[in-house]
Amino acid sequence: MAEKWRLEIIQGDCGICDLCALACSNEKFGVMSPYLSAIRVNHRSMHTKGRAEGGPGILPCWHCENPPCYPACPYESMSINEHNVVNIFLDKAPEGYENCISCMKCVKACATMHGESSIFISPHKNRPMKTKTGREIMKYSLFKCDMCNGDPACVKICPREAIKFIRYS
């Protein structure tokens, strides 16, 4: 059986520099933004409570051994690979799958398990919907950490080695 992958965060070594988030958004979407990243920093909790007490200061995808998000998807918009990494199709979904239309079921499943979801809104729009005033708009799809095919950008850029790439079986 292939090895499984996950990330481990050493919260005490993280200095909240946002580099992981910027490298992630650059890798995923070719832009730099802490809010288009699959790994997030909660600046307010860091600020008010301090790093150690601030709860999940850095919020990555935990890559659960039994991920609750994957079975929660009512459409065929998620896949799970041999490394136990769940991926969401934003566009170009292969045959038999469909692009995410942002039903939020995976977000709820993730938040139920971890208190805060690590699945976020992407800049891609897939789902046409009508607003209350009858205007037709496109709804954004969701995205999550896909481990950059085993070479995560966040791990590479962290200057303090606070994000570890773990292989296990």
Add this chain to the structure above:
Amino acid sequence: MMDLIHNTAKINLSTNEINIYQTPIEDVKQFLGGRGMNVLELYRELVEPSQIDPFDPENPLIFGNGLLTGTTAPNAARFNVTSLSPETKILGDANCGGFFGPAMRFSGFDRLIIIGKSEKPVYLYLENNQIEIKDAAHLWGLGTQATQQMIWDSEGENVETACIGPAGEHLVRMACIINKKKNSASRGGLGAVMGSKQLKAIVARGTGSIKVSHPSQFMTSILELKDYLNDSRVVQTLRSLGTPLLYQPSNTLGAIRTNNSQVTQFEDSLRAEEFHKFSKGAMACASCVVHCRHANAQGGEGPEYTAVGLLGANCGLKSANEVIVLNNMCNDLGLDISSTGTVIPWFIEMSQKNLLDGMYNGKLEFGNFGLIQSLLIQTSYRQGIGSLIAESTQFLELMGENKSLAKKLLIATKGLPQSDPHDCRYIKSFALGIGTASRGADHLRSRPTLEIFDLPKKMTQEIYGKDVNTSPTSYEDKGWIVATHESIYAVGDGLGICRFVTHSFNSPHLLKYSHFRDLVKFGVDLDIDNFREVGDRIINLERLFNIKCGIRREDDYPPPRYMEEPASAGVAKGHKIEREKYDLMLDEYYQTRGWSIDGFPNAMQVEEIEKIIEER
């Protein structure tokens, strides 16, 4: 539109007019961004700076991001705030790290030029290329920490704020602008300019994004630079102890400003290890690879070396705990620690020498923690003697016959209290750097301290481009050395990159012009051949602005005390700055810059700048 170059906004708080336009690319090529672009805008806005009061509504307050701020470039977190300074009445320019700069960038803005004065307290709200002026009545009167908490409560979690505290509201001439716990745009009292406009805060919702021109090349270069910088010894040391580590070497040298520089050595109780006991771990600004800033057990962040020296030794306080408490208070009240820690000791000495007679009849003393605490509060609210201290160096203008005596005790150049707690009587290039710094006595404009490391000759030749005399007590070649440092730091400020990773700031193993060139090429698709020229251009323009404010050669000298009284202790004992030799050093500096013997930029330099100004 080029990648990374977005909007400039001109905001008139008197009329509520907001004009948003694309940041002019031609100017970016000449001045990059941050400090460079800010001084260009200030020069354009204020044709006759000597004719207006810094608190006049027409005085522009400019917030400008560095060209690379917000990207993954090492330590690219910084923005500059620029205005006519109420503390010095010349160029006021303060640089700040933290998270506000990137958030402002992600909200779509490179630069804000704020003029006018609001009728009631307001704050600016930036989101998605738009600006809104919002009521700040509920925030007026709050400290910087409560202000940010209230803004988080009303605007949500994902905003960053740059705000003033009570000091800025009461027009204290050494008020600063704060983001988070201690990131501050401190120097020159620009918080008071913000207060004079009734602008309590600027809030940026940084949920947008920016794009570099060549993402994969940019990231490859970033990963290489990360490893290169992580190997640097100064980066490793800063990460473990932070800037307080500088206290011990300065103190051993006999160069710690103590009791208003009457003596030059203080207790060991303020060494970095004592502060480390209160550390809750090293934190970072955005995109930082150094992580030098320590959270403290008393709920704040810091102190930095400046606070250790100036709130500690210079006020005669021995306890690390007391220094941390004062440090946190200054940040909450919104006071510039560099100026506060210079001006309060100056007042103490003046009081002891009876120079305040008729204006203040009490007695102030060094080493009294409770007294310093109450002076911080009185100053921020302009109560009692605080109303005099709040005038900072401008207090001289209120003095009668004692003015010249008082001036001799003041550790300031061009009206700006010296920032670094390092006494400059021993290292001559340091004294020259304090003298020539464009915003007044400030170490972050040059800090030429490589000499004390006794580096191999080959290395100093590489750094300075020629063979230079690196003896710290020699007066030779120091003009060349200071100019070399000044120019690369001006470029760093233009790019928004922190001093701690800029070549020659305490180490040669940091980012050089060649690294900057790659970052700008892959980041913005701009090919700049000669960064040194850009740095020189920024400094020439700052000089021209200062000349308009009345700055002349005689203003480029270090504080009188450094020239008249020898250092009292340590290796530096007996050393002072010899005026005649300083004269020669200054001549050499002007010559290196291509300026006249009176310190005026030459005709070609003036013409170059005038052409840029006229072209838009």
